[in-house]
Amino acid sequence: MKYILDEIIENNRKYTSEGNVATYIPELAKGNRDDLGVCVIDMENNTYKSGDYDRKFTIQSVSKPISLALAIMDNGKENVFSKVGMEPSGDPFNSIMKLETVKPSIPYNPMINAGAIVITSMIKGKDNDEKLDRMLNFFRRLSCNPTLEVNKDVYMSEKITGDRNRAIAYLLKSEGIIDGDIEGILDLYFKQCAIEVTVEDLARMGANLASYGIDISNGERIVSEDIARTVKTFMVTCGMYDASGEFAINVGIPSKSGVGGGIMCSVPKKLGIGVFGPSLDKKGNSVAGIRVLKDISRRASLSIF
Numbered sequence: 001m002k003y004i005l006d007e008i009i010e011n012n013r014k015y016t017s018e019g020n021v022a023t024y025i026p027e028l029a030k031g032n033r034d035d036l037g038v039c040v041i042d043m044e045n046n047t048y049k050s051g052d053y054d055r056k057f058t059i060q061s062v063s064k065p066i067s068l069a070l071a072i073m074d075n076g077k078e079n080v081f082s083k084v085g086m087e088p089s090g091d092p093f094n095s096i097m098k099l100e101t102v103k104p105s106i107p108y109n110p111m112i113n114a115g116a117i118v119i120t121s122m123i124k125g126k127d128n129d130e131k132l133d134r135m136l137n138f139f140r141r142l143s144c145n146p147t148l149e150v151n152k153d154v155y156m157s158e159k160i161t162g163d164r165n166r167a168i169a170y171l172l173k174s175e176g177i178i179d180g181d182i183e184g185i186l187d188l189y190f191k192q193c194a195i196e197v198t199v200e201d202l203a204r205m206g207a208n209l210a211s212y213g214i215d216i217s218n219g220e221r222i223v224s225e226d227i228a229r230t231v232k233t234f235m236v237t238c239g240m241y242d243a244s245g246e247f248a249i250n251v252g253i254p255s256k257s258g259v260g261g262g263i264m265c266s267v268p269k270k271l272g273i274g275v276f277g278p279s280l281d282k283k284g285n286s287v288a289g290i291r292v293l294k295d296i297s298r299r300a301s302l303s304i305f
């Protein structure tokens, strides 16, 4: 496995030049466009890594399926899906358009920014500190990494420049979809996106979802089977935004991307995969990361379809 991963990374490194690091969050512009790393973990907890697997990067939108799982645990499915839909939007991740043109203004799904902000607003806690604590602890549990923390520079960078998300959140408040202190909700959302991870953290979260919520390292249940299934289904239909259809055909693995360059993948009952390549295509997905996943999926016949 290690040898195959080395070969796949080397074959695909050239594609990093076809994209660019995200710049709309200024701190992310400091990333190295040529980085490319991968980690694969199977259900027996065997871990294989290759390329730039030791890099730390911010989780960004890969956090969305994880916070969704916590929000469902906190509020129940019925409550959560009274405020967020279950359908792919076919629009870019930061689109505002349908909130205006389709009534009621419920975000199409929890993977786009609008939906993810609603989900973050549903995390329970007596104040923002407690909510962040609960969120961080949940991410630590699912990744089996007790050291996960928020990257303060990326968090501040997005907080200062995140006016599009601010616009989305205030629009949602004006439509009665979220209530309360919008700046506080956004602060928590920006921190959630700035949690710092490695490909191994993503692979482990993917593996624990692949096992339908059982921690593969110790057999303990982290989330219910139903939540694990719900989250993976969103990863198939909306995980790569308006590229989800093409990705399903070419790769066929439930996956979630982020503008930090990470992709978390979960092959049911088989593997968790984490990929990092901060050079992004126009839709905000890792250019070379997608190529790596396509090759892994083909070589190991991993498509779920």
Ligand code: DON
Residues within 6 Å of the ligand: 059, 060, 061, 062, 093, 094, 113, 158, 165, 193, 257, 258, 259, 260, 283, 284, 285
């Ligand atoms: O809210 C944002 O725009 C970022 N914190 C996360 C966006 C993101 O990762 C989209 N993924 N490709």
